[in-house]
Amino acid sequence: MLGNIIIFVVIATIIGGAVAKILKDKKNGSGCASCPYNSSCSTKPSGPTQSLKIVETEKEKGQ
């Protein structure tokens, strides 16, 4: 009986630790827990971008 309780506590601690880490990651970042890029992958850059204007070039004959 005591053996069962000890094993149960060990399993619960391991799972609890894993869940706590996932929740902590989720709180700190904003994406998927345990992913090393979770803090930045949901960050979409905002603001307008500007199309590059191609400056016309004069072509010499034969070029």
Added chain:
Amino acid sequence: MKIALAGNPNSGKTTLFNAITGKVEHVGNWAGVTVDKKEGDVKKELNKFHKEIRVLDLPGAYSIAPYTSEESITSNFVINEHPDVIINIVDATSLNRSLLFTTQLLELGIPLVIALNKNDLLEKKGIRINTKELSNKLGCSVVDTASIDGKGLTDLITEAVNVAGKGQKAPYESPNGITELEPEGDRERFAFVDQVVNAVEERKVESYRVTKQDQIDRIVAHKYLGIPIFALIIYLVFSISQNYLGVFLADFLVGWIDRFYDFVEGLISTNVSPILSTLLLDGIIGGVGAVVGFLPLIMVLFFLLALLEDCGYMARVAVVMDRYLKKVGLSGKSIIPMVIGTGCAIPGIMATRTIKDERQRRTTAMLTPFMPCGAKLPVIALFAGVFFEDAGWVGASMYFTGIAIIIIGALVIKNITKEGSSRSYFIMELPEYRIPSIKRALVSMMSNAKAFIVKAATIILISNVIVQIMQTYTWRFNVVEEGMEGASILSDIASPIAILLVPLGFGAWQLAAAAITGFIAKENVVGTLAVVYGIRNFIDAEEFALVSGAESVASVMGMTSVAALAYLVFNLFTPPCFAAIGAMNSEMESKKWLWAGIGFQLGMGYTVAYLVYQIGTLITTGSFGDAVIPGFIAVGLFIGFIVYLMRKNKVAVSDRVKEAA
């Protein structure tokens, strides 16, 4: 106090940021590695003032007027967030090109300090820069730095703190402002920069001289030789990581995991409930241990890829691939996310934001997950080791199959959505070849190893526990009796899906369950197989073999080698993990594209696995495999739907052309 680091791509900003803050952000010897801003505090030993100094590493930009979306991060930040000081990282070896951006930054009125970086390369290149004169001409402080060696960092931070709050005068002011691209204004700005550079720089080396770098490029970036050289290098990378060094190191790790398993098993008395002991031993230690056993293989792979990136070779791969990708509607820029995706699909997908054309960006984000990422390596290593003698060719062939699928996929998407696509030109600044830094490769390897261990100890652990519980109980929460595993919750959920996989050669519910958990994280495929088949580890600690009792493991799984290859292909080329799908959603900015992408990945993975199994079985046995007709119908429907979409688009475009005429 807030300091922003801004400069051209590949000027060494992130290396400088890491040296100043002690962080280990990913650096690469090519442009476009940083696509988001990173923050950190200045290290105590560099901070004489003992006050909090926050440093922000911004993505590289050539101009304040943003051309790509990651450039807009830099532009928006320096214009709207008003940092106290801007440290402008200038590549001393390319002064002329770098100073255009500098002159724009100076116009903002924010105190600016120039970090004249890569100073260590000046002598080698025969370049001399008069720093004092440069400072006088631009009206700001200039500090010599070499971020790789950490040279000049204390002076740089001290100078930045000293100029804070003092304002900034611009030596050149554009009549049109800095955020508009006007050809006339740009010409004047370039003329000013030329004048400054002529006054401060002396160059001995003429640009038309063919250097050793050019000679190497003529071979490795050659039109015909480039691809075979790339294939050989990738084969060597996979061979070293999966056949030699990786397995040698894994041998020790698996030995320790084994001993830990035995130790815990010895502690558990016979009176303990078998359900609890199985959950702890097989579900947690066995399941997680089976995945962690592959850690050394992954570390070696990341180490070698970091060396390739650092020496400048991967930038040449982009050039080699450009001519092929351009033909299928993508650009050479698309190869950069794909190469980054070899480590992890998520930063690879994020790197697509450097692509300006929306269709090309979305297509690249959709196709990048086809590259086998680090998380898929344990799956490749497991199946290569169990079913094939030489693991190296399997890994390399999966890499090139991924590239082939990307090219086919791009061609299909081009034909479905060709309207609105623009022709793109790939202009990339090739970084100098250099001896790769072992330190940087080790840092990159350890950073990825840490992420892998955290993933194994969280997501994979919990998945294994759930899988163990689901296969232990029936829906009425009775314990499944031995030999009645088909009555478990897991079996009931996976069996309907397993039926769909019969034409691919793996109709067992255990294999279907492993494939499903792979969508949470691809490493889960290995963990789940270990749990459902009760396999303790896949690497033999005594026989120096990748897989313990390869033949017995293969017989437990009940698959032929061809079916195993099809299963591997299915797991590699169906949709990636949920985290990567989240990144796809973020970068595509379209639910239609996202769902189309997931559907395409699912259909492509299924089709390729079907072809591998059925054709492979025909070659090896002389007849087709199981359920060839139902599979043919399923694959036919997928291909038919794709063809329908392509024809529909063709007709629509043709109608519009007629109307316009």
